[in-house]
Amino acid sequence: MSRKYPLFLILIFIALSGQELLAQQNVFLPMHASRIRAVGIAGAYQAVYDDLAALSYNPASYSVYRDAKDFRITFFLTPAAPMIIYRNPDRFYARPARQGEKNFAAIFSLFKAINFTYKDLDFGFVFGEPIFSTQELLQAKQALHLNHVYNNHYHTAALHLRLAEQVSLGVSLYLNYFEPEHGQRDWALSASYGVILQPNDYLRVGVSLFSAAAKLPRNYEFIDQKYNDALGLGLAVQAPWRMQFSFDVRNLTVNQDVVGERLLAGVEQQILGHIAVRAGLQYHTNDQHFAQTFGLGLLNLSRFRGDRDQFKHTEYAVNYALVRKKLFEELYFIHAFSLQVRI
Secondary structure, eight states: OOTTSTTHHHHHHHHHOSTTGGGOEEEEOOTTOSOHHHHHTTTOOTTOOBSTGGGGTOGGGBOOBSSOEEEEEEEEEOTHHHHHHHHOHHHHHTSOOOTTHHHHHHHHHHEEEEEEEEETEEEEEEEEEEOOOHHHHTTOOOSSOOTTGGGSEEEEEEEEEEEETTEEEEEEEEEEEEOOSSSSOEEEEEEEEEEEEEEETTEEEEEEEEEEOTTSOGGGGTSSOOOTTEEEEEEEEEETTTEEEEEEEEOOSOOSSSOSOEEEEEEEEEETTTEEEEEEEEEETTTTEEEEEEEEEEEEGGGGSOGGGOBSSOOEEEEEEEEEEEETTEEEEEEEEEEOEEO
C-alpha cells in the first residue's frame, strides 16, 4: 500500500468494525440531503469549510469561491430528486398526491440552492433539506427515496461574511416543516450563529450556537448531533497528503433536557484527485454510547473548472455515508446517498 495514503485501511476498519456486521438492520436516509459529507465524518463539522452542508452546522464555515468575486450567482442542482418524486409522489407527500402536485414537486426539487456572492459576502438559500426523522427512518428500506420529505424538511436562508483572512461570521435561519405524532403538518423556526477563526492555512477553530422553537421535534439530535440552546466547538486540521482531521464537542452549555457532551471526530483522505474516503466516531458521555461512520466522495468537479471558478473546498458530485449505531437495543446500519452539481 502506498505510503501516501497510510490511513486508507484504518478508515475502513474504524467504520465497519463489529462482529454484528451480518445481523444489522439496513435503513436509508432521504437522498435529497446536502450534508452527506458531514454524516460520513460523524458530524464533526463545526470548523470544516463547505458550501450547503456547512449551513446546517456552523454558518461561519459556509464558503463558496476560493477568491473574492465582484458579483456571482451560483445554482446548486440535485438531478436525481425529480425522477424519484415523479415515480413515487404519494411517498413524498405521505398521502395521495393531488392534481399538479407531482409535477410541481419534481420540478422544484431540481433546484437545491442558490447563492449570491459579492466580494467577501455570501447570501444563500437552501430548499427542501430533509429532516432525519427517527420514526420515518426505521421504515425506510428503499435505497433511493424521498419518503415523507414534504412533511419533514427545512428551508435555509444564510448570510456569511469574511471579515479578514482569519475571521468569518455567519448566521442561518431555518423554516422547519414537521409532522407531529398526531395532527397536521406544522412549522417552526430555528437558527444558528457561528464564527470561524483561522490563525494559519492548516488550522481552523469554529464555534456555533443552535437555537430552536420548543415545539420543534428533536430530530436534529439524531444524526446531526445538534442540541437546542447549546454551544458547539470544533477544530479542523489540514494535514499533509490531502488529509483533514476534525474534532467537535457538542452540548457544551448546561441543558436540563440533554445531559452530557457529545464528542465527535472525523477524518477525510483524498485519493487520486477524484476520491475521498471518510470515517468518524461519536461518543455520548452520559451513556458511554459509541457510533461509527464511514463515507465516500466521488468525482471531484473542481478538477474540471477553471482557476477563477474554484471553490474554497473540494466539490464531490456523488457522496455516500454509513452510520453504524444502536437504536432501541438493536444495531442499525444507516445509509445515505447524494448527487449534487453546481452551475
